[in-house]
Amino acid sequence: EVVLTQSPGTLSLSPGEGATLSCRASQSISSSFLAWYQQKPGQTPRLLIYDTSSRASDIPDRFTGSGSGTDFTLTINRLEPEDFAVYYCQQYATSLYTFGQGTKLEIK
Amino acid sequence: VQLVQSGSEVKKPGASVTVSCKPSTNTFINYDFAWVRQAPGQGLEWMGWITSHNGNANYARKLQGRVSLTTDTSMATAYMELRSLTSDDTAVYYCARLQGGWLDPWGQGTLVTVSS
Numbered sequence: 001e002v003v004l005t006q007s008p009g010t011l012s013l014s015p016g017e018g019a020t021l022s023c024r025a026s027q028s029i030s031s032s033f034l035a036w037y038q039q040k041p042g043q044t045p046r047l048l049i050y051d052t053s054s055r056a057s058d059i060p061d062r063f064t065g066s067g068s069g070t071d072f073t074l075t076i077n078r079l080e081p082e083d084f085a086v087y088y089c090q091q092y093a094t095s096l097y098t099f100g101q102g103t104k105l106e107i108k
Numbered sequence: 109v110q111l112v113q114s115g116s117e118v119k120k121p122g123a124s125v126t127v128s129c130k131p132s133t134n135t136f137i138n139y140d141f142a143w144v145r146q147a148p149g150q151g152l153e154w155m156g157w158i159t160s161h162n163g164n165a166n167y168a169r170k171l172q173g174r175v176s177l178t179t180d181t182s183m184a185t186a187y188m189e190l191r192s193l194t195s196d197d198t199a200v201y202y203c204a205r206l207q208g209g210w211l212d213p214w215g216q217g218t219l220v221t222v223s224s
Contacts, residue, residue, distance in 0.1 A: 035209070035210040037152075039152075044214045044217055047210055047211060047212040050208070050210035051208075051210075056212060088151065088152050090152075090210070092208075092210065095166050096166070096168065096169065097142070097154045097209070098154055099144075099152040099153065099154055102151045102152070
């Protein structure tokens, strides 16, 4: 089973700043089979990025995914108030899919 | 397209629960489904996936033997059954469409509470 470790656990930033969220895999993820989700309190998770760097429908271009192998990054430019949420990465390179434990992005 | 799940459930330890998930369109036959759960205040936990066209399913190791994913093409509905419930199974259970490995869209979630 591929273990995904996200860091930091909590990130405190101000609106307008940029955020960098990390997702590290316990083994290499082939073909960049990694997705990112956003979850706000009391809401359903929302797909942001799939295949490491492809933005889902209606996702603003301030969200960018990158990475390969075992190290993946979600970058959020110019944080908006609605971006403060919990972010999860998910791998689908093996038949046993897994999620990271999440990074909470909070307002400083 | 929306995924509509069944309502909240309260179960006693040792019981079983079944949660349903129905797409709002009639393209069910083309859907693969994933199930994910989230315990209170915790992160997302992968449970498994199932294909609608042939019923092949894959389960998380932790839940092997206790969980069953099925689909009913005549009812255009997917189901998740979890057996031998304990308090650790108290969570919101989500279905989602599995597209190439990623999940989109998600159902609204179903709260399952296990309590004596």
